[in-house]
Amino acid sequence: MLLAAGRGATVAGIDAAPALLDIVRVRVPGASLAVADLEDPLPFDAGDFDVVTAFNSVQYAADPVAALRNMSQVTRPGGFVSVLVWGPPAQCESGVLFAELGPLMPPAPPGAPGAIS
Numbered sequence: 001m002l003l004a005a006g007r008g009a010t011v012a013g014i015d016a017a018p019a020l021l022d023i024v025r026v027r028v029p030g031a032s033l034a035v036a037d038l039e040d041p042l043p044f045d046a047g048d049f050d051v052v053t054a055f056n057s058v059q060y061a062a063d064p065v066a067a068l069r070n071m072s073q074v075t076r077p078g079g080f081v082s083v084l085v086w087g088p089p090a091q092c093e094s095g096v097l098f099a100e101l102g103p104l105m106p107p108a109p110p111g112a113p114g115a116i117s
Helices: 002-006 018-027 064-073 095-104
Strands: 012-015 032-035 049-055 075-084
Touching: 012 018, 018 032, 018 095, 049 064, 064 075
Parallel strands: 012 032, 049 075
Antiparallel strands: none
16 A cells, blocks of 8 residues: 555555554555455445455455455456465465564454465
8 A cells, every 4th residue: 555655546445453454544644444344345435446456365255255246346447456365374475474464463264265373
């Protein structure tokens, strides 16, 4: 978000973890933020966004298909949805990020695929 806001984009976001949104509020004061789950209806109108991104989040959704459907609904026709998920820490360049962000993340739903325990 910080990079996009720095380039003049109007940014908005959700997260299930209020502590992560607190960090964003400090770094990107103008962002429109809400605590929400991806698989629930998103707190934005249909077609609100040119680009929707999900970083290390869809794998935690109890219903990933619903999460992707919700993301596409708030993306304008012809817009872009970008989803990034992680792999095993030994094969992931973002391992350091996972170690730092882990304590801020909500627990994965029971049986969620790809969850690190």
